[in-house]
Amino acid sequence: xxxxxxxxxxxxxxxxEQGRTDREALFExxxxxxxxxxxVVVDGDPMVVPTVYGFDDGHxxxxxSVAGRSLTRGTTVCVxxxxxxxxxxxxxxxxxxxxYRSAMIYGVPRVLEGDEKxxxxxxxxxxxxxxxxxxxxxxxxxxxxATTILAVPLAEASVKVRxxxxxxxxxxxxxxxxxxxxxxxxxxxxxxPHAAAHxxxxxxxxxxxxx
Amino acid sequence: xxxxxxxxxxxxxxxxEQGRTDREALFExxxxxxxxxxxVVVDGDPMVVPTVYGFDDGHxxxxxSVAGRSLTRGTTVCVxxxxxxxxxxxxxxxxxxxxYRSAMIYGVPRVLEGDEKxxxxxxxxxxxxxxxxxxxxxxxxxxxxATTILAVPLAEASVKVRxxxxxxxxxxxxxxxxxxxxxxxxxxxxxxPHAAAHxxxxxxxxxxxxx
Numbered sequence: 001x002x003x004x005x006x007x008x009x010x011x012x013x014x015x016x017e018q019g020r021t022d023r024e025a026l027f028e029x030x031x032x033x034x035x036x037x038x039x040v041v042v043d044g045d046p047m048v049v050p051t052v053y054g055f056d057d058g059h060x061x062x063x064x065s066v067a068g069r070s071l072t073r074g075t076t077v078c079v080x081x082x083x084x085x086x087x088x089x090x091x092x093x094x095x096x097x098x099x100y101r102s103a104m105i106y107g108v109p110r111v112l113e114g115d116e117k118x119x120x121x122x123x124x125x126x127x128x129x130x131x132x133x134x135x136x137x138x139x140x141x142x143x144x145x146a147t148t149i150l151a152v153p154l155a156e157a158s159v160k161v162r163x164x165x166x167x168x169x170x171x172x173x174x175x176x177x178x179x180x181x182x183x184x185x186x187x188x189x190x191x192x193p194h195a196a197a198h199x200x201x202x203x204x205x206x207x208x209x210x211x
Numbered sequence: 212x213x214x215x216x217x218x219x220x221x222x223x224x225x226x227x228e229q230g231r232t233d234r235e236a237l238f239e240x241x242x243x244x245x246x247x248x249x250x251v252v253v254d255g256d257p258m259v260v261p262t263v264y265g266f267d268d269g270h271x272x273x274x275x276s277v278a279g280r281s282l283t284r285g286t287t288v289c290v291x292x293x294x295x296x297x298x299x300x301x302x303x304x305x306x307x308x309x310x311y312r313s314a315m316i317y318g319v320p321r322v323l324e325g326d327e328k329x330x331x332x333x334x335x336x337x338x339x340x341x342x343x344x345x346x347x348x349x350x351x352x353x354x355x356x357a358t359t360i361l362a363v364p365l366a367e368a369s370v371k372v373r374x375x376x377x378x379x380x381x382x383x384x385x386x387x388x389x390x391x392x393x394x395x396x397x398x399x400x401x402x403x404p405h406a407a408a409h410x411x412x413x414x415x416x417x418x419x420x421x422x
Contacts, residue, residue, distance in 0.1 A: 089415065129307060
C-alpha cells in the first residue's frame with residue numbers, strides 16, 4: 001500500500017511528530033469510530049456536520065444529509081474523525097493537551113446512485129452496526145432514493161496521533177503530572193418496548209461482550 | 212436569556228423535531244464535552260480540525276492552532292460539538308441512526324490578546340481540566356504569545372438532540388429493535404514516571420470518582 005499523498009495542507013506544518021503517513025494508521029483511525037465531522041463550504045462559509053461513515057480500501061462513504069444536499073458538484077470536502085483518549089495534565093498549563101487519534105481526509109465527493117449506492121450503504125451499515133444488513137429490512141426503492149451517500153476518495157489524508165505523558169518533565173514547577181484516560185464503551189442493549197417479543201440477537205449481544 | 216437566533220442555516224430544515232432553540236440546551240451540550248470540530252475555509256476549501264474549547268455566557272473560546280492561523284480576519288467559522296450516545300437499531304436499515312447531542316455554532320471569531328486572552332485561556336483550561344489553573348504553572352509571556360485563542364460569539368447556533376427508540380415500530384419486518392448505548396468515562400489517572408514523588412491531587416482524583 002502506498003503512503004498517503006502529502007499535499008501542502010496535509011504536510012503537518014504543526015506538531016510534526018504527531019503526523020503519520022502510512023495508510024494503516026488511517027485505517028486504524030477509521031476502524032475505531034463511526035461518526036465523522038463533514039466540512040463543506042456553503043455560500044462561502046464553512047459548515048461542519050456530524051454524520052456516520054463506512055469505508056473500504058479506496059473510499060470513505062459518508063451519509064450525506066444536510067451537508068450532502070448543500071454540495072455543489074466538484075467541490076472539495078474535509079472529513080475529520082477524532083477519537084479522544086484522555087487528558088494530558090502537565091506541570092505547565094502550556095503543555096496541557098489531549099491524547100487523541102485523528103484523521104483528516106480531503107477529497108471531491110461523488111454522489112452515488114444505483115448499485116454503487118446500495119453497495120456503499122451496505123458497507124456503511126455494516127461498519128456502524130455489524131450484522132444489521134442481513135438482520136434488518138433492507139431499503140426499498142423509495143427509501144434508497146431518500147438517502148444520500150457520498151464517496152470520498154481515500155487519497156489525500158493526514159493522520160495525527162498524540163499519546164503518552166506530558167513533555168515538560170524538566171519544568172521547574174515540580175508537581176504531579178500524568179494522564180487522565182477517557183474510554184468509550186458499549187452498554188447492554190435496551191430493547192424497544194414494541195419489540196419485547198424478540199430476544200436480542202447474538203450479533204448485537206456480541207458487541208457488548210468483552211472479547 | 213433569549214433564544215438563539217434562527218438564521219437560514221440554523222433553521223433546522225431537516226429533522227425538525229430534533230432541533231432545540233433554547234440557550235440552556237446549547238449550554239448542556241457545551242458542558243458535556245471539551246473537544247470541538249472547528250471548520251474554517253482555507254483557499255476556498257473547508258478545513259475541519261479538532262481542538263479544545265471553553266465557554267462563558269457570551270462566547271465560546273477555542274484553542275486556535277493550525278486553523279486559527281489560517282483564518283482571514285472577518286471570516287466566519289463553524290464550530291460543531293457532538294456527543295454520541297448510542298446506536299438506534301431499527302427494524303429497517305433506513306430508520307437506523309445515532310442517538311446524539313450536537314451543537315453547531317456560527318460566528319466571526321476574534322483573536323484575543325492581552326488580559327482578554329489570559330482570561331479566556333483560564334476559562335478554557337478550567338473547563339477542560341478543572342483545578343489545573345491554580346495547580347499547574349501558568350503561562351509565561353513567551354508561552355502566551357505562542358497560544359492562539361479565538362472568541363466566537365454564542366449568538367447563532369443550532370442544537371440537535373436525538374434520543375430514544377427507533378421510530379419504525381409499525382414496520383412489517385417484525386424483529387428485535389432497540390438502542391445500543393455508548394458511554395464515555397474517565398479512568399484512574401496514570402502518573403507520569405517523572406512525577407512519581409507527588410501524590411495525585413484531590414481535584415484530579417475527584418473526576419474519576421462517581422458522584
